[in-house]
Amino acid sequence: MASPTVERAAEPATPTDTLLELDRLDVRYGGVHAVQELSIRVRPGETVVLIGANGAGKSSVINAIMGLVPAAGGQIRYLGQDITRSSPASRARAGIRISPEGRRVFAHLSIEDNILSGGYTLSKAKRDEALAWMYEAFPWLAARRKAPAGTLSGGQQQIVAIARALTASPKLLLLDEPFLGLSPVAIADTSAAIRLVQERGMAVLISEQMARPALKLADHGHVLRTGTLRRSGTVAEIRDLALSEDYL
Amino acid sequence: MNGFLQAFVNGLTLGAQYALMALGFSLIFGILGVMNFAHGAFYALGGYVAYLVDKTLGLPYALAVVAAVLMTAALGYVFELVVIERRIDDHLATIVLTLGLSLVVGASLLAIFGPRSVDFPAPLTGTLRAGGVYIPTARLMIIVVSAAAIAGVYLLLYRTRLGNALRALADDRTIALAQGIRPKVLFPLAFGLATGLAGLTGALVTPIFSLAPFVGEHVLMISFLAVILGGLGSLPGAVIASILVGLVESFVGFYIGGSWAPLMLFTAVLVLLVVRPTGLFGAKAAHV
Amino acid sequence: MSRPPSTDGVLRPPGNRHALRLLAAPVLAFALVAASFVVPKVTADPFLLSFVPTIVVSLLATLHVWLLLRVNLLSFASPAFMAVGGYTLALAATHLTTNAVALLALCFLVPAALALPLGALLLRLRGTYFALVTFVLAQVVVLIVVIADKPLGGTSGISGIPPATLGAETLGAGGPLLRFSAIVGLAGVAVAGVVTLRWRRHFAAIDENEPLAASLGLRPWAYKTASFVTAAGVAGLAGLVLVNQLGNAHPDSFSPFSAVNHVAAAVLGGVSILGPVIGAVVLSWLVHAFASQAEYSQLLLGATLILVVLYAKGGITGTVQRGFGLLVAGRAGAKSAPESTAETDARRAENLDAARDGDGATTLDAPDPSAEPILVVTELSRRFGGVAAVDGVSFSLRAGEVLGVIGPNGAGKTTLINMVSGHFPPSGGRVELDGGSLTGAPAHTMSRHGIARSYQQTSVFASVSVRENLARAKAFSPRWIDEAELAELLAATGLAGRLDDRAGDLPYGLQKLLGLLLPIATRPRVLLLDEPAAGLERAERVRIDELVDWVVRRGCAVLLVEHDMDLVRRICPRVIVMDTGKPLAEGVPADVFTDPRVITAYLGVADSDELADEDNTLAVATLEDNHG
Known part of the structure; x- marks a missing residue:
């Protein structure tokens, strides 16, 4: 069974079963062809993982979906709408949020302000509601709510970055290398946080080099190498393959 | 003892004035990364707008102050939106652009009001007598209004959604954008807010000092000092350093006299910039 | 027809237009001065008598700003050094001598000498901070003058200064003053012209890409200091002309805010050395034309400044040059059609086939294990904040050895290269080359000792031709290879036929290869390659094999950070694996990859x-x- 998503990618999207669709996406920067004609899709409530070694183009895909790097070709469709040219801010308002590579929490802002910054577009009531949920899910956030986020450990910062992305209850959560540089314990904590997101019915697109813990969380997987799709399939199918071959 | 208290009150007045200026200057640098060389021009403009409304139109002084704030804020807003925004990432270019604006504003004031300082008497003339010390009411008003304005800015930045967004922008512009925060909307606002503070300072202070087209230059210079001492972009640093600078200027002027105060301050700043560019109060440079 | 790479004169530019352009200003100025001697009318015109010295003061002060802009620094210190020059004249003329030549020398040398220690401190700053510190410096100088009652006259200044003399002639008024001022102006332009012409490559490289220039061996501080010292001396001459014309030295003449005019004139004039001349003339004319209404000249100046920054970044001369360039390009359009690349493509494909067929043929033999290592890195560490990016990494490299460094994202591989190449100092550990310690040495020192590096992103001087890139690197490095070897490298990278193309216009692959060629051409003993294959097309990757083979045959040791595991397999007999800053494994690729x-x-x-x-x-x- 080859990759069915790739074959169907060129067909027009039907909003009911497709949340996000990349159609022959090209990304270039500094002259490098980082992503070449990539076609994948994410259904509502589904978790999809992009795996690959450094330089495979995973982060470029995530950043292109958020609009932080421009697409050089192809289309990005979200809820049936072409968003290829829209700004990151309007994508954020439409329900796409990101936990970026390297986490990039607002280092000088407190934990609470970081979480609230994700709810810039929301009403006060909605922001408070999100905050309450976050504090319930991660009690240690409440305990240290006034601490500047820059003083936290990498694993704690990752949780703050995910919490910030969740404040606005997005439809699609993009996680760019959430396990990068984390200890096994912090990876387990972050995985637990991602499961909470899944329970809420949000769709998640994860780019990750650490394929094993990422695949544990996903429904579908895509393996990238030097900007192109090497293989796609269900997690079971991906797990049956020799992943290290794609890295080393 | 009497002299000491007098010098203290004078220092506090100076400090409050510098703090308002430095706060705005720091706000612009912290959030936009722009060194606003026109900040002194906005101070002078604020003074002249207040003068025009108060003396020429004969409206109440309080209204004149409000008009000064609104005018300077509006000019700052428009200038950021139309001019600065297009070269926002080029530090040297923004310096030259704000220099250009400072020339334009200064020259316009010169053209309209002439080179001589205008007669803009302080609206409050009484003195307050407390324990053998006479405090002019006008100075007290400056201290109170400045304190209120600083508190207002603090509340805006740390207690509101807008402030949260502005601080997020100062920290990481790209990631703020991914939260739906639009720098193109908020940068002009921040710039306008800061220039409005400069206008407020001008409207408050020029009646008791003096009002001429280039009065802003001296105040801008002192704000530089305070901002560098406090750490570029650090708001609490800017306020604390401003008050220190005001007190030092007043005390050294009182006890030693003449040009020694500025010379010592400037030399200290020169050394500090070279040795420790992040300022006296830690490593929070370039962030609000 | 393949064009054989010329084995001599690769670095000789096709024309000498640059030098001609730089010489144009002194020649023009000289002609003007000559005219002032020849035409008696000129020296009798009362307007010119006062206007020429004014222009010269403005020109010299503008040159100060212009010189520092060449190394990407914005200076507001012109009034500071003008004051030093002006008060030097006042004191020397009153107490020492009125000899014009002696005064000229003094007023240049005293500010320049003062700038030497100041530069050592201030030039550590850049960008906004440097601009601010020069502004503060200007203020400090005026305050010192005001306080120094004794020798400098405090707020009342020094008056009754005798004018400069030359033999029997007094240069204080009329035609002699005009001529003297013009000659001082000419001297300033000549000094600035010579300095910027002599070190044009160094200045341009610092302005465009300082890290690259330093990693090729250029000492940035030396050339910034040269610029700062010259700029101080030139501003000192402005002070001389001003004080000599006025006959008194007063603190008001050196207001820190007058620097704004000099910055404005420099920005207005633009990059060419004619820029300050044009900028100063325009500014002086503005001031003169609105003499009775200064506000209008200021208004015009401010508005022009804003418009120039927004719409004409190169200033007046830059805009004229660009317009002229467009005109020339339009006429020469047909000539510069790109040559066919079919041939090189074919050759590349061949190379690739050869590499495939050879199957490991390019793998290099391990060097003699008994040989002494060249580079020894011991327990190297680097912390950023509380995070250890590199934590206790040790390795050694022998001549001709290739060591691969691999590891997942964030393992600290680039940080490792940055420490060994001197881009930032390690927090702990040692770097030794031939037994001598180079721990914490700056990039240019590393390069001059033979530790060269390439960058992950393309790093070339994008605004100039490939030929000029090579010329710059040659000017910076004391270790440059000979022409025959350079020709080999140009052939191996496929750049031989593109020497006159602008580097920034090359396709990405060729830019990246040029970025590899530059450090290799500094004849390194140790070459650090940071992901050389990243972003290259498959056909281009084979060129990396060739380049590494080329340096290894010359006894250079190579440290290769790379994600292309096929490339690592091909050329690295030994690899180190790093993970979260620490060494994880070491050995031959086949073993390590299955660990x-x-x-x-x-x-x-x-x-x-x-x-x-x-x-x-x-x-x-x-x-x-x-x-x-």
Whole structure:
């Protein structure tokens, strides 16, 4: 069974079963062809993982979906709408949020302000509601709510970055290398946080080099190498393959 | 003892004035990364707008102050939106652009009001007598209004959604954008807010000092000092350093006299910039 | 027809237009001065008598700003050094001598000498901070003058200064003053012209890409200091002309805010050395034309400044040059059609086939293990904030050895290169070359000792031709290879036919290869390559093999950070694996790639509490099927 998503990618999207669709996406920067004609899709409530070694183009895909790097070709469709040219801010308002590579929490802002910054577009009531949920899910956030986020450990910062992305209850959560540089314990904590997101019915697109813990969380997987799709399939199918071959 | 208290009150007045200026200057640098060389021009403009409304139109002084704030804020807003925004990432270019604006504003004031300082008497003339010390009411008003304005800015930045967004922008512009925060909307606002503070300072202070087209230059210079001492972009640093600078200027002027105060301050700043560019109060440079 | 790379004169530019352009200003100025001697009318015109010295003061002060802009620094210190020059004249003329030549020398040398220690301190800053510090400096100088009652006259200044003399002639008024001022102006332009012409490559490289220039051996501080010292001396001459004309030295003449005019004139004039001349003339004319209404000249100046920054970044001369360039390009359009690249493409494909057929033929033999290592790195560490980016990495390299460094994202590989190449100092550990310590040495020192590096992103001087890139690197490095070898390298990178193309216009692959060629051409003893293959097309990757082979045959040791594992397999007999800053494994690629710890570093563990053993065995089995 080859990759069915790739074959169907060129067909027009039907909003009911497709949340996000990349159609022959090209990304270039500094002259490098980082992503070449990539076609994948994410259904509502589904978790999809992009795996690959450094330089495979995973982060470029995530950043292109958020609009932080421009697409050089192809289309990005979200809820049936072409968003290829829209700004990151309007994508954020439409329900796409990101936990970026390297986490990039607002280092000088407190934990609470970081979480609230994700709810810039929301009403006060909605922001408070999100905050309450976050504090319930991660009690240690409440305990240290006034601490500047820059003083936290990498694993704690990752949780703050995910919490910030969740404040606005997005439809699609993009996680760019959430396990990068984390200890096994912090990876387990972050995985637990991602499961909470899944329970809420949000769709998640994860780019990750650490394929094993990422695949544990996903429904579908895509393996990238030097900007192109090497293989796609269900997690079971991906797990049956020799992943290290794609890295080393 | 009497002299000491007098010098203290004078220092506090100076400090409050510098703090308002430095706060705005720091706000612009912290959030936009722009060194606003026109900040002194906005101070002078604020003074002249207040003068025009108060003396020429004969409206109440309080209204004149409000008009000064609104005018300077509006000019700052428009200038950021139309001019600065297009070269926002080029530090040297923004310096030259704000220099250009400072020339334009200064020259316009010169053209309209002439080179001589205008007669803009302080609206409050009484003195307050407390324990053998006479405090002019006008100075007290400056201290109170400045304190209120600083508190207002603090509340805006740390207690509101807008402030949260502005601080997020100062920290990481790209990631703020991914939260739906639009720098193109908020940068002009921040710039306008800061220039409005400069206008407020001008409207408050020029009646008791003096009002001429280039009065802003001296105040801008002192704000530089305070901002560098406090750490570029650090708001609490800017306020604390401003008050220190005001007190030092007043005390050294009182006890030693003449040009020694500025010379010592400037030399200290020169050394500090070279040795420790992040300022006296830690490593929070370039962030609000 | 393939064009054989010329073995001599690769670096000789096709024309000498640059030098001509730089010489144009002094020639023009000289002509003007000559005219002032020849035409008696000129020296009798009362307007010119006062206007020429004014222009000269403005010109010299503008030159100060212009000189520092050449190394990407914005200076507001012109009034500071003008004051030093002006008061030097006042004191020297009153107490020492009125000899014009002696005064000229003094007023240049005293500010320049003062700038030497000041530069050592201030030039550590850049950008906004440097601009601010010069502004503060100007203020400090005026305050010192005001306070120094004794020798400098305090707020009342020094008056009754005798004018400069030359033999029997007094240069204080009329035609002699005009001529003297013009000659001083000419001297200033000549000094600035000579300095910027002599070190034009150094200045341009600092302005365009300082890290690259330093990694090729350029000492940035030396050339910034040269610029700062010259600029101080030139501003001192402005002070001389001003004080000599006025006959008194007063603190008001050196207001810190007058620097704004000099910055404005420099920005207005633009990059060419004619820029300050034009800028100063325009500014002086503005001031003169609105003499009775200064506000209008200021208004015009401010508005023009804003418009120039927004719409004409090169200033007046830059805009004229660009317009002229467009005109020339339009006429020469047909001539500069790109040559066919079919041939080189064919050759590349051939190379690739050869590499495939050879199957490991390019793998280099391990060097003699008994040889002494050139580079010894011991327990190198670097912390950023509380995080250890590199933590206790040690390795050594022998001549001709290639060592691969691999590891997952964030392992600290680039940080390792940055420390060994001197881009930032390590927090702990040692770097030794031939037994001598180079720990914490700056990039240019590393380069001059023979530790060269390439960059992950393309790093070339994009605004100039490939030929000029090479010329710059040659000017910076004391270790440059000979022409024959350079020709070999140009052939190996496929750049031989593109020497006159602008580097920034080259396709990405060629830019990246140029970025590799530059450090290699500094004849390194140790070459640090940071992901040389990243972003290259498959056909271009084979060129990396060729380049590494080329340097290794010359006894250079190579440290290769790379994600293209096929490339690592081909050219690295030995690899180190790093993970979260620490060394994880070391050995021959075949062993390392099948090491379960290494695979876990890349793939992670399925759960923190269960190490999925079956995953590892499966992965290893398949890996061996494919590559074993």
